Amino acid sequence: MVEQAVVEHTTAGVTAGRQGGVERSDAEPVNKKEKRSLYQKRIKIYPKLAKGAFRRWKWVIMAVTLGIYYLTPWIRWDRGPNAPDQAVLIDFPARRFYFFFIEIWPQEVYYITGLLILAAIGLFLITSLAGRVWCGYTCPQTVWTDLFIAVEHAIQGDRAARIRLDKAPWGVEKVLRKVGTQVAWVVIAVCTGGAWVFYFADAPTLAADLLAFQAAPVAYITIGVLTFTTYLLGGFAREQVCTYMCPWPRIQGGLLDEESLVITYNEDRGEPRGARKKGDHPSALGDCVACNQCVAVCPMGIDIRDGQQLECITCGLCIDACNSVMDKVGLPRNLIEYSTLANVERVRAGEKPRLRLIRPRTIVYSGLIAVVGAIMLFTLVTRADLDLNILRDRNPLFVALSDGSIRNGYTVKIINKQHQERVFGLELVGLPGAVLTVVGAGADPGALAVGPDSLASFRVFATAPRDSVTDGAVDVTFRIVDQAGGAASNDTVFRGPED
Amino acid sequence: MADNKEVDQISGVETTGHEWDGIKELNNPLPRWWLWTFYATCLWAFAYWIVMPAWPLISSHTAGVLGYSSREQLAKTVATAREAQSVYLNRIEDASLEEIVADSELLEFALAGGGSAFAVNCSQCHGRGAAGYVGYPNLNDDDWIWGGSLEAISHAIHFGIRSDHEETRFNEMPAYGRDELLTREEINDVAEYVLALSGSGEDAAAAARGEVTFAEQCSACHMENGEGNYELGAPNLSDAIWLYGGDKSAVVESITNSRAGMMPAWTGRLDEATIKQLAVYVHSLGGGE
Numbered sequence: 001m002v003e004q005a006v007v008e009h010t011t012a013g014v015t016a017g018r019q020g021g022v023e024r025s026d027a028e029p030v031n032k033k034e035k036r037s038l039y040q041k042r043i044k045i046y047p048k049l050a051k052g053a054f055r056r057w058k059w060v061i062m063a064v065t066l067g068i069y070y071l072t073p074w075i076r077w078d079r080g081p082n083a084p085d086q087a088v089l090i091d092f093p094a095r096r097f098y099f100f101f102i103e104i105w106p107q108e109v110y111y112i113t114g115l116l117i118l119a120a121i122g123l124f125l126i127t128s129l130a131g132r133v134w135c136g137y138t139c140p141q142t143v144w145t146d147l148f149i150a151v152e153h154a155i156q157g158d159r160a161a162r163i164r165l166d167k168a169p170w171g172v173e174k175v176l177r178k179v180g181t182q183v184a185w186v187v188i189a190v191c192t193g194g195a196w197v198f199y200f201a202d203a204p205t206l207a208a209d210l211l212a213f214q215a216a217p218v219a220y221i222t223i224g225v226l227t228f229t230t231y232l233l234g235g236f237a238r239e240q241v242c243t244y245m246c247p248w249p250r251i252q253g254g255l256l257d258e259e260s261l262v263i264t265y266n267e268d269r270g271e272p273r274g275a276r277k278k279g280d281h282p283s284a285l286g287d288c289v290a291c292n293q294c295v296a297v298c299p300m301g302i303d304i305r306d307g308q309q310l311e312c313i314t315c316g317l318c319i320d321a322c323n324s325v326m327d328k329v330g331l332p333r334n335l336i337e338y339s340t341l342a343n344v345e346r347v348r349a350g351e352k353p354r355l356r357l358i359r360p361r362t363i364v365y366s367g368l369i370a371v372v373g374a375i376m377l378f379t380l381v382t383r384a385d386l387d388l389n390i391l392r393d394r395n396p397l398f399v400a401l402s403d404g405s406i407r408n409g410y411t412v413k414i415i416n417k418q419h420q421e422r423v424f425g426l427e428l429v430g431l432p433g434a435v436l437t438v439v440g441a442g443a444d445p446g447a448l449a450v451g452p453d454s455l456a457s458f459r460v461f462a463t464a465p466r467d468s469v470t471d472g473a474v475d476v477t478f479r480i481v482d483q484a485g486g487a488a489s490n491d492t493v494f495r496g497p498e499d
Numbered sequence: 500m501a502d503n504k505e506v507d508q509i510s511g512v513e514t515t516g517h518e519w520d521g522i523k524e525l526n527n528p529l530p531r532w533w534l535w536t537f538y539a540t541c542l543w544a545f546a547y548w549i550v551m552p553a554w555p556l557i558s559s560h561t562a563g564v565l566g567y568s569s570r571e572q573l574a575k576t577v578a579t580a581r582e583a584q585s586v587y588l589n590r591i592e593d594a595s596l597e598e599i600v601a602d603s604e605l606l607e608f609a610l611a612g613g614g615s616a617f618a619v620n621c622s623q624c625h626g627r628g629a630a631g632y633v634g635y636p637n638l639n640d641d642d643w644i645w646g647g648s649l650e651a652i653s654h655a656i657h658f659g660i661r662s663d664h665e666e667t668r669f670n671e672m673p674a675y676g677r678d679e680l681l682t683r684e685e686i687n688d689v690a691e692y693v694l695a696l697s698g699s700g701e702d703a704a705a706a707a708r709g710e711v712t713f714a715e716q717c718s719a720c721h722m723e724n725g726e727g728n729y730e731l732g733a734p735n736l737s738d739a740i741w742l743y744g745g746d747k748s749a750v751v752e753s754i755t756n757s758r759a760g761m762m763p764a765w766t767g768r769l770d771e772a773t774i775k776q777l778a779v780y781v782h783s784l785g786g787g788e
Contacts (some may be wrong), residue, residue, distance in 0.1 A: 103672075391627070395628025396637070399639040400640060401642075402642040402739055402740050403739065407639075461785050
């Protein structure tokens with residue numbers, strides 16, 4: 001049964017023709033709800049190349065997003081002598097994340113959390129305003145699938161030619177075109193995986209190492225895995241990723257409301273659909289000329305005229321296809337358009353369509369973005385480049401010395417996030433008579449040197465007279481002061497016997 | 500069998516022929532991806548049996564053509580780690596204890612290595628934090644029986660206290676009570692005097708009597724002022740630290756029956772570099788002289 005459907009479909013594609021000056025297609029919406037079965041084998045979709053404003057937008061966005069992805073690791077950013085000069089770098093061995101003027105240490109990973117929260121709420125806001133624009137234009141799956149289809153189009157021709165080629169017996173031309181397509185896909189996939197690893201190491205060095213087969217195995221493995229996934233998801237899985245694998249369409253179902261922009265077929269204007277002669281518009285028919293071009297261009301294999309569907313990524317290509325046809329037959333544009341479900345009802349009720357951008361949910365999302373953004377900006381601006389951590393010895397809690405005085409041991413960790421060496425004086429506040437000593441020959445609590453962009457650890461003993469400790473413990477504060485400016489402190493306790 | 504084929508009318512799929520209360524199970528084929536993954540794992544298993552150690556035999560196992568062995572792997576890992584450490588270990592072996600402490604790089608390595616060696620070999624008696632216990636000296640404080648210099652600590656680790664090594668440290672105090680060298684009253688007086696040395700005595704008259712006995716019997720080793728003697732391993736009795744407890748009954752017990760703690764000799768058991776690291780570690784705990 002499944003086999004039959006494929007055969008039917010491929011025969012159907014090439015019987016398209018022209019009628020009434022309009023190119024017609026009997027493309028089938030292979031992912032139409034009625035046709036979906038749990039045991040349905042994937043039916044290949046041959047998206048036709050659409051021409052129009054949305055297609056142009058998609059080309060521009062593809063160029064920009066791919067450009068950002070491939071070129072970002074090559075941007076240089078001078079940070080001085082003690083830090084890498086790559087603008088965006090995730091340096092796992094040194095445990096640093098660099099993003100232009102921002103530098104993040106592992107314990108500051110909450111910046112990433114904040115960024116992810118911002119990205120999520122931003123996506124919520126965009127979705128409630130303009131529907132699944134993320135899916136239709138900027139999602140990597142969409143961008144790379146679009147790129148793979150463009151390659152297919154360049155080598156094998158448009159929809160009809162591709163269907164013909166698939167039906168044709170194997171010959172020199174078919175082999176050349178098919179192999180050429182696969183080779184081009186693999187090259188793109190390798191470049192995609194290749195670009196990824198440059199975010200994790202100095203790009204020029206790694207590029208040279210990769211070519212000389214001197215790079216770390218993990219680099220080759222990463223490239224291999226990403227090459228495989230890109231090739232599989234962009235070349236073959238395509239719309240199935242969105243329909244079956246991705247949770248996002250389901251989540252977005254809950255974010256959309258009747259005031260969100262979605263691709264809408266103006267059913268009241270279009271139906272009843274029917275073919276006609278050029279310039280002749282019988283009053284019994286609506287504006288839809290039943291040319292099926294909206295189905296032919298759809299990369300998701302659906303018919304937008306069936307209404308809102310889970311599969312629709314709102315890429316707008318059906319709008320382009322329909323508008324070209326409407327122009328040809330001399331009917332007004334936007335039979336399929338970005339509109340809202342509420343507007344469809346409004347038009348039906350004789351009201352003017354309007355956009356309600358300010359709604360409770362958009363206000364809540366915008367407010368959340370503002371709050372999270374403000375918190376992140378505040379923490380980023382006030383980010384300390386100096387940190388002091390005190391680890392109290394717990395075994396032994398304290399040491400009684402031969403003269404009766406009490407000694408406590410501490411591990412003092414100083415984090416210097418500046419790109420130059422700094423020297424700190426260490427003092428203990430809150431325990432009169434306490435004497436500090438630092439383990440190590442020549443170590444002086446008055447001059448603890450910490451290297452550039454690093455953490456230094458010191459063993460410090462504090463000794464105080466027996467009678468300065470009452471009730472077993474005294475609250476004390478360690479403080480470091482840099483003579484050149486900057487200070488930090490941290491609280492701890494000094495323990496002694498419990499009387 | 501062909502006769503038994505039953506096709507479900509609604510789905511057009513063959514059934515298994517099993518029926519439960521009128522419900523029949525469809526015999527849908529396995530998903531392709533699942534099937535191919537299954538074949539791939541079968542192939543993997545066969546290949547694995549050939550190249551890796553896999554099947555147990557009666558007294559050994561199939562070795563596999565790659566000759567992999569987890570024991571060898573471990574030996575290699577350990578050897579690699581040794582190799583990586585050898586730069587420091589060789590330098591530590593060649594350097595004197597003072598040179599190790601003066602070199603911040605070597606010191607860091609020795610403290611880490613000494614800490615691990617201490618946890619494995621010493622913490623059983625001295626405690627994980629080296630704070631000791633009654634009869635087991637606290638190594639954090641500044642009170643030493645045989646001295647707290649790097650050399651003295653190193654010597655103690657090498658040869659032990661009362662160990663079976665011929666160079667072992669050996670101190671002996673007479674059991675004044677058990678061997679009836681002093682009477683009970685004299686012992687009580689001496690104990691009062693010893694406690695008074697660190698300001699915790701209660702009976703000044705007894706202490707005064709004990710001072711005489713102390714000068715006769717004890718000062719030879721513990722010195723006249725009770726400050727002890729590293730050479731003889733005689734503890735300082737005038738400070739605030741007591742190895743066997745600082746209350747009167749503990750002091751009386753020490754005088755009556757004597758004390759004789761012991762520590763094994765580590766030379767021969769631990770290599771020289773480890774002992775050096777241990778000495779540096781113990782010295783760094785805060786009491787090193």
